[in-house]
Amino acid sequence: MTSTAQQRLLWRHVTVFDGIQTLPEPMAVIVEEARITTLVPMRDFDDDHAAGCREMARGGVMTPGLVDCHTHLVFGGSRADEFEQRLEGASYAEIAEAGGGIISTVRATREASEDALFEAALPRLQALIDDGVTTVEIKSGYGLNVADELKMLRVARRLGEYLPVRVVTTLLGAHALPPEFKGGSEDDSDGYIDLICDEMIPAAVAEGLADAVDVFCESIAFSVDQCERVFQAAEKHGLPIKAHAEQLSNLGGSALAARHGALSADHIEYLDQAGVEALQAAGSVAVILPGAFHTLRETQAPPIAALREAGVPMAVATDANPGSSPLFMPTLMLNLACTLFRLTPREALAGMTAHGAQALGLKESGRLYEGAPADVCLWHIDQPAELAYAVQPGRLRQRIFQGQVTTEASHDA
CATH class of the missing domain: 3.20.20.140 (Metal-dependent hydrolases)
Structure with a gap:
C-alpha cells in the first residue's frame, strides 16, 4: 500500500459515476483524511482548490470502490x-x-x-x-x-x-x-x-x-x-x-x-x-x-x-x-x-x-459525494458503461481504500 497519510490527493477531468448515475460534466475530486472533501465540476475548479495537493491523475472514469x-x-x-x-x-x-x-x-x-x-x-x-x-x-x-x-x-x-x-x-x-x-x-x-x-x-x-x-x-x-x-x-x-x-x-x-x-x-x-x-x-x-x-x-x-x-x-x-x-x-x-x-x-x-x-447495511459506502468515505477506483476507460460492456482485466488504474492508494497501474496518467 502506498502511504498517502496526511496528503491531499487530487484528480482532474475525471468522468464520475457516483454510485447511481454518471455526472454530466468532467469533475475534480480531492481526498483528504480518508474522505472525499471536494467533488466539483472542472469549470468551478481553480488553483486555490489545488493548493497543497498531490495530483494523482487526469482523465479516466472514477467510481466508488x-x-x-x-x-x-x-x-x-x-x-x-x-x-x-x-x-x-x-x-x-x-x-x-x-x-x-x-x-x-x-x-x-x-x-x-x-x-x-x-x-x-x-x-x-x-x-x-x-x-x-x-x-x-x-x-x-x-x-x-x-x-x-x-x-x-x-x-x-x-x-x-x-x-x-x-x-x-x-x-x-x-x-x-x-x-x-x-x-x-x-x-x-x-x-x-x-x-x-x-x-x-x-x-x-x-x-x-x-x-x-x-x-x-x-x-x-x-x-x-x-x-x-x-x-x-x-x-x-x-x-x-x-x-x-x-x-x-x-x-x-x-x-x-x-x-x-x-x-x-x-x-x-x-x-x-x-x-x-x-x-x-x-x-x-x-x-x-x-x-x-x-x-x-x-x-x-x-x-x-x-x-x-x-x-x-x-x-x-x-x-x-x-x-x-x-x-x-x-x-x-x-x-x-x-x-x-x-x-x-x-x-x-x-x-x-x-x-x-x-x-450490507452500509449507509455511507458505495457512493461518491463530498464527505463520503474515500473508497474509490479510477479506471482506464472513457465511459462507465465500458465496465459492463467488455470482459477485460487490467483496466483498474488506481484503487484507493480508506484514503490510501493500494493499487497504482504503471500506465501513464
Whole structure:
C-alpha cells in the first residue's frame, strides 16, 4: 500500500459515476483524511482548490470502490472434479450419492485448519481486490457445526485485517443439513435449527464474529417456518438478516425475509409479484447473482422488469463459491447481469456500488459525494458503461481504500 497519510490527493477531468448515475460534466475530486472533501465540476475548479495537493491523475472514469455483497470465499477443497463429471454426464444426484456436492466442501472445510483456510482464501480475495472491490461480504456455511462455522468467520475477519479491504461477515449456518443430522426419512432438520438458534448464533455473537445472519430457504434446504426461527434468534441478538430465497422454487422466503426487515433477498429467480411488493415495502435489496445462473445453466431469470417497476434496488454480486459460482471477477458479473438478465450498464454498476452497499447495511459506502468515505477506483476507460460492456482485466488504474492508494497501474496518467 502506498502511504498517502496526511496528503491531499487530487484528480482532474475525471468522468464520475457516483454510485447511481454518471455526472454530466468532467469533475475534480480531492481526498483528504480518508474522505472525499471536494467533488466539483472542472469549470468551478481553480488553483486555490489545488493548493497543497498531490495530483494523482487526469482523465479516466472514477467510481466508488466496488462492493461484492454476496460471497462464500472461505472454503476447503475444490469441486473441479465434479464440474468435469457433470460435463461428462453425471447428474447432481449421482455426484451427491458418491459423497460430492456441498457435503464434500463441508468435509474439506472441517478438515482444514484456520491457517489453511486463510491461505486458500487469500488469492480469491486478492482477485476481487485487483478487480476493484473495496468492500466484500464473506459468508460461513461450510462448517455446519458451531466450531467450524466460527472457524470460517474467524478466517473472514482475519482476511479483512490482512488485506486492504472491508470485510463484512455473515453467519450462514442454515445453508444445508449437516451429515450428522441426516437419517433418510428421519432427518432431524428441526434439531439442527435448534442448534443454530440456541448455540451457533449466541457463540458467534459472543466472539463478535458475525455482522448478519443468512438462511437458505428452499425445498432442498430449510422451510419457511425453520428460517423464521433463525430470523427470530438473530433479531434477539441484534443481528440483521438476509436470505437465499426463490433460487429454485417459490416458497415465499423473500416475503418472509421482508416481513422481518431483511437487508436483502438473494438469487430470487422464482420471485413472484407478491414477493416483489414485499421487498419494496420493506426497503430490502434484491441481490442478483448471474454467476450461479450462468454456471448452473439455469433458464428462469429474476423478474428484473417487475423489480425495476416497483423501484426495488437491485444489487449485483459474484456469489463466489466452490460449487455453483467459482467466479472471482466482479466486472464479469456486470457483463453477465446485462447480457443474461438485461440490466442496463448503469443499473449493473449501481448494483455493485450503491445498492451493493445498501444490501450490507452500509449507509455511507458505495457512493461518491463530498464527505463520503474515500473508497474509490479510477479506471482506464472513457465511459462507465465500458465496465459492463467488455470482459477485460487490467483496466483498474488506481484503487484507493480508506484514503490510501493500494493499487497504482504503471500506465501513464
